[in-house]
Amino acid sequence: xxxxxxxxxxxxxSEIDPRFGRAAYLLVIDTNTHxxxxxxxxxxxxxxxxxxxxxxxxxxxxAQAAISGDFGPHAFKALQAAGIAMYLxxxxxxxxxxxxxxxxxxLQQVGAPTRGDCDSDHHGQGA
Amino acid sequence: MIITIASGKGxxxxxxxxxxxxxxxxxxxxxxPPLFLDCDVEAPNAHLFLHPTWTEQKxxxxxxxxxxEAKCTHCGKCAEICQYHAIAVLGQKTLVFPQLCHGCGxxxxxxxxxxxxEIPDRMGVIERGPAAAGISFxxxxxxxxxxxxxxxxxxxxxxxxxxxxQTVLRDAPPGTSCPVVTAVRGSDYLLLVTEPTPFGLHxxxxxxxxxxxxGIPAGVIVNRENGPYMALxxxxxxxxxxxxxxxxxxxxxxxxxxxxxxxxDIHPEYGDRFRQMFVQIASLP
Numbered sequence: 001x002x003x004x005x006x007x008x009x010x011x012x013x014s015e016i017d018p019r020f021g022r023a024a025y026l027l028v029i030d031t032n033t034h035x036x037x038x039x040x041x042x043x044x045x046x047x048x049x050x051x052x053x054x055x056x057x058x059x060x061x062x063a064q065a066a067i068s069g070d071f072g073p074h075a076f077k078a079l080q081a082a083g084i085a086m087y088l089x090x091x092x093x094x095x096x097x098x099x100x101x102x103x104x105x106x107l108q109q110v111g112a113p114t115r116g117d118c119d120s121d122h123h124g125q126g127a
Numbered sequence: 128m129i130i131t132i133a134s135g136k137g138x139x140x141x142x143x144x145x146x147x148x149x150x151x152x153x154x155x156x157x158x159x160p161p162l163f164l165d166c167d168v169e170a171p172n173a174h175l176f177l178h179p180t181w182t183e184q185k186x187x188x189x190x191x192x193x194x195x196e197a198k199c200t201h202c203g204k205c206a207e208i209c210q211y212h213a214i215a216v217l218g219q220k221t222l223v224f225p226q227l228c229h230g231c232g233x234x235x236x237x238x239x240x241x242x243x244x245e246i247p248d249r250m251g252v253i254e255r256g257p258a259a260a261g262i263s264f265x266x267x268x269x270x271x272x273x274x275x276x277x278x279x280x281x282x283x284x285x286x287x288x289x290x291x292x293q294t295v296l297r298d299a300p301p302g303t304s305c306p307v308v309t310a311v312r313g314s315d316y317l318l319l320v321t322e323p324t325p326f327g328l329h330x331x332x333x334x335x336x337x338x339x340x341x342g343i344p345a346g347v348i349v350n351r352e353n354g355p356y357m358a359l360x361x362x363x364x365x366x367x368x369x370x371x372x373x374x375x376x377x378x379x380x381x382x383x384x385x386x387x388x389x390x391x392d393i394h395p396e397y398g399d400r401f402r403q404m405f406v407q408i409a410s411l412p
Binding site: 043046048049050052053055056059060062074077078079081082083 | 203206211212213215216217218220222224227
């Protein structure tokens with residue numbers, strides 16, 4: 001199955017990027033074959049809707065899980081609609097480490113957005 | 128003629144200038160007092176000076192998409208065209224994010240299944256009525272929590288068409304982003320109210336860039352002047368910006384404005400100064 005991770009560089013030995021919508025890269029990995037592919041995050045510099053764009057990408061890839069440090073309200077809603085499970089990095093620093101922990105069932109799953117929408121949902125960058 | 132009062136920096140005295148200019152012009156042209164638009168829709172307050180009686184009110188709504196899931200084939204064309212990512216196709220679901228939608232209608236127009244209809248989503252209100260000295264007054268009010276001021280300002284401008292030869296005064300919001308550009312665009316002249324501080328000057332520089340970008344001639348009003356501030360005068364001279372009026376930093380003005388009085392109530396002699404300034408602006412080529 002395919003999962004998506006947010007990373008700071010376009011490869012599997014990258015450090016994690018704790019942001020979802022604003023992450024530098026989106027790493028898609030097949031957990032069975034360990035084949036991976038990295039993609040520049042289309043929403044990294046978008047003025048708004050970054051989380052939705054990243055979620056759209058994850059859905060288009062038919063990913064079953066997304067791992068990041070943060071899921072905003074729009075990203076959460078979109079990923080949930082797409083049936084993509086969300087997990088948090090916790091104290092993982094490297095993408096490989098997060099993949100191993102995911103496979104071992106050691107990552108915390110997210111059941112609600114990890115932050116609010118105090119900037120009125122606008123531009124998606126509110127903390 | 129449309130004159131917009133802007134500043135860049137907040138709190139420089141835009142509304143104080145705009146309302147007193149309106150009252151001064153009503154005296155100059157009693158047969159056709161000006162049309163006053165409070166375009167600061169996030170925090171409109173010119174009514175506190177001009178005391179309109181509201182006679183008409185209209186909701187401002189954006190038409191946002193509503194997807195009929197029975198007809199939707201999840202082809203993704205809507206999500207692809209939407210530059211605001213307000214609509215997303217996620218597997219077998221199409222989701223709309225109303226607060227990101229700008230109401231452009233592209234998704235509705237391009238849906239091959241005709242699965243999208245448009246429904247109004249209220250974001251604010253516009254209201255109008257007669258005010259002091261026969262001024263036609265109108266304002267927009269953005270609902271709390273709504274992110275987009277521009278549609279409210281646009282609707283306000285569209286709703287309030289001036290009579291032939293009627294002067295329009297637009298009180299702009301602070302800043303230099305989309306709402307300000309919307310208030311300024313289409314004006315014949317821009318009055319930039321500033322204060323002689325590094326903060327006033329900093330934001331004046333930005334506001335002047337907006338004027339230049341939009342190709343609108345501008346002049347400066349220095350408010351709360353308290354002795355010479357050379358940096359401001361040098362900037363205005365360098366930019367060939369005329370300083371049209373200087374209002375001193377004065378306790379009587381501050382006290383009066385704090386009580387809701389207009390500048391021309393406090394110092395009636397400003398009436399002539401505003402009228403002279405208007406004649407100077409109106410006689411520009």
